[in-house]
Amino acid sequence: MSLPRDGTPSENRVRSSAKRTRELFGSQYTFPTASDSSFTQSRPTPQTIDPFESADCAGLTSRIRNEYEDVRELPPALAASQASASASAAARRKRVKTEVNGEPQSDSQTVKMIEGIPAKAEIGGSGGKSTALTLRTNGTGRGPNAKGPNPQSSLPSSSLVRKQTVQQPKPEWHAPWKLMRVISGHLGWVRALAVEPNNQWFASGAGDRTIKIWDLASGSLRLTLTGHIATVRGLAVSPRHPYLFSCAEDKMVKCWDLETNKVIRHYHGHLSGVYTMSLHPTLDVLVTGGRDGVARVWDMRTRANIHVLSGHRQTVTDVKCQETDPQVITSSLDTHVRMWDLAAGKTMGTLTHHKKGVRALALHPTEWTFASGSTGSIKQWKCPEGAFMQNFEGHNAIINTLAVNEDNVLFSGGDNGSISFWDWKTGHRYQSLDTTAQPGSLEAETGLMSSTFDKTGLRLICGETDKTIKVWRQDDQATPETHPLDWKPTLGRQKF
Numbered sequence: 001m002s003l004p005r006d007g008t009p010s011e012n013r014v015r016s017s018a019k020r021t022r023e024l025f026g027s028q029y030t031f032p033t034a035s036d037s038s039f040t041q042s043r044p045t046p047q048t049i050d051p052f053e054s055a056d057c058a059g060l061t062s063r064i065r066n067e068y069e070d071v072r073e074l075p076p077a078l079a080a081s082q083a084s085a086s087a088s089a090a091a092r093r094k095r096v097k098t099e100v101n102g103e104p105q106s107d108s109q110t111v112k113m114i115e116g117i118p119a120k121a122e123i124g125g126s127g128g129k130s131t132a133l134t135l136r137t138n139g140t141g142r143g144p145n146a147k148g149p150n151p152q153s154s155l156p157s158s159s160l161v162r163k164q165t166v167q168q169p170k171p172e173w174h175a176p177w178k179l180m181r182v183i184s185g186h187l188g189w190v191r192a193l194a195v196e197p198n199n200q201w202f203a204s205g206a207g208d209r210t211i212k213i214w215d216l217a218s219g220s221l222r223l224t225l226t227g228h229i230a231t232v233r234g235l236a237v238s239p240r241h242p243y244l245f246s247c248a249e250d251k252m253v254k255c256w257d258l259e260t261n262k263v264i265r266h267y268h269g270h271l272s273g274v275y276t277m278s279l280h281p282t283l284d285v286l287v288t289g290g291r292d293g294v295a296r297v298w299d300m301r302t303r304a305n306i307h308v309l310s311g312h313r314q315t316v317t318d319v320k321c322q323e324t325d326p327q328v329i330t331s332s333l334d335t336h337v338r339m340w341d342l343a344a345g346k347t348m349g350t351l352t353h354h355k356k357g358v359r360a361l362a363l364h365p366t367e368w369t370f371a372s373g374s375t376g377s378i379k380q381w382k383c384p385e386g387a388f389m390q391n392f393e394g395h396n397a398i399i400n401t402l403a404v405n406e407d408n409v410l411f412s413g414g415d416n417g418s419i420s421f422w423d424w425k426t427g428h429r430y431q432s433l434d435t436t437a438q439p440g441s442l443e444a445e446t447g448l449m450s451s452t453f454d455k456t457g458l459r460l461i462c463g464e465t466d467k468t469i470k471v472w473r474q475d476d477q478a479t480p481e482t483h484p485l486d487w488k489p490t491l492g493r494q495k496f
Contacts, residue, residue: 173485174431175483178474180471188208188467189463189464190206190464191232191450191463193462194452195453201216204463205232205235206463207232213225227263233273235277239279240284249273251270251290253277267296274289274290275289289316289319289330293315307342312330313332317358320363322368324383334357339384351386354379358374359399359401364424376396378391378412390427395432398416403451405453411453428487442466
């Protein structure tokens with residue numbers, strides 16, 4: 001047998017090394033330490049313990065020890081709270097067991113509370129609190145809170161309290177509108193209207209491919225502009241420049257100089273007919289939309305196409321601009337209304353409440369609200385997030401045009417010649433009538449295609465399919481006594 005340098009046999013060296021290893025790591029593997037005499041005397045033989053099973057057991061023990069050694073004992077605060085919770089649970093179980101066995105309750109306060117309950121509690125009284133799900137009035141056929149707030153609604157209660165009945169605000173009284181003037185001169189449907197900022201004249205575009213300038217006070221024709229080769233669909237007058245902008249179904253967007261009455265700029269880019277346009281109130285920017293499903297933002301002076309606002313899947317029917325976000329709002333026949341970030345050229349939000357194509361938009365002149373109209377549906381929205389406000393219900397027609405003035409009067413014109421006037425605040429329709437076709441025209445030609453209020457809001461100008469322009473004004477002789485407000489509040493909640 002070979003001896004190491006210190007003269008100790010190799011077997012004794014191995015055994016002492018194993019003892020040292022057991023002393024260091026034996027506690028982790030649940031084996032006896034090397035100091036245990038029995039370990040050295042009766043070592044397990046390979047036939048007693050499977051080495052693979054022993055290795056798996058040692059590995060599992062080590063992992064459990066390393067992971068849970070630091071959390072074997074709870075922190076003092078958590079241990080105290082757990083002890084108190086277990087004590088209260090034990091007391092509660094003991095009390096329940098006592099009640100089941102028929103013994104009297106140990107909680108004297110609970111007994112006094114039960115004995116103090118009257119036999120018949122008067123519902124609707126001023127004392128005590130109720131746990132009823134619904135608080136009904138005396139009698140049958142009347143729902144909860146049908147006659148105003150319930151006296152118990154202000155008391156602390158754990159019941160499911162129904163919300164108070166919606167109190168509908170009373171609409172403002174508006175004088176009825178009547179036809180003031182009928183202007184004839186176009187040879188096609190009047191599809192576009194625009195009023196000059198100084199309220200001296202207004203322009204109209206029609207299916208006869210002409211643009212006519214009319215005197216607002218007298219209704220006489222001042223000028224006729226020719227240049228488009230298809231139906232004129234949009235007009236806009238600049239408030240800061242002597243410019244008139246027009247768009248038509250010939251894919252052309254033109255800028256007219258009103259000092260020379262000639263076209264000075266063309267804006268090329270649309271792939272199909274241009275149906276609508278709008279001028280930004282503070283920037284020299286023009287926004288147009290049409291049958292190609294996009295809205296294009298143009299630099300008024302350089303004719304550069306700044307943005308192509310793409311996102312709609314069908315024809316863009318109307319576009320509006322305002323000085324605050326959303327600065328551009330578009331509607332389309334794909335039933336969506338989109339609000340755009342003008343700086344980024346991206347969509348800020350999409351309104352998908354309409355079920356059919358949206359054909360008209362109207363911005364309130366003094367509020368940050370707007371309305372959108374589709375077939376049988378007019379909805380009111382709040383800027384800038386596009387929050388839904390209310391429905392204008394009752395005009396069952398294809399809504400082609402909307403207009404609103406500073407007096408909170410909303411006008412809606414239908415494809416079948418129906419006209420409705422609404423209170424902007426409450427959505428109440430206070431006047432509805434049908435337009436009269438011009439003598440000699442077809443009875444079917446009674447649709448409204450365009451409308452706008454003048455700058456004072458006292459005159460309403462409508463372009464119709466009987467090739468006429470009708471001017472409406474409010475009845476000066478009407479009073480709340482002669483034309484009382486026909487409004488009846490309903491208790492039912494509106495479903496949107």
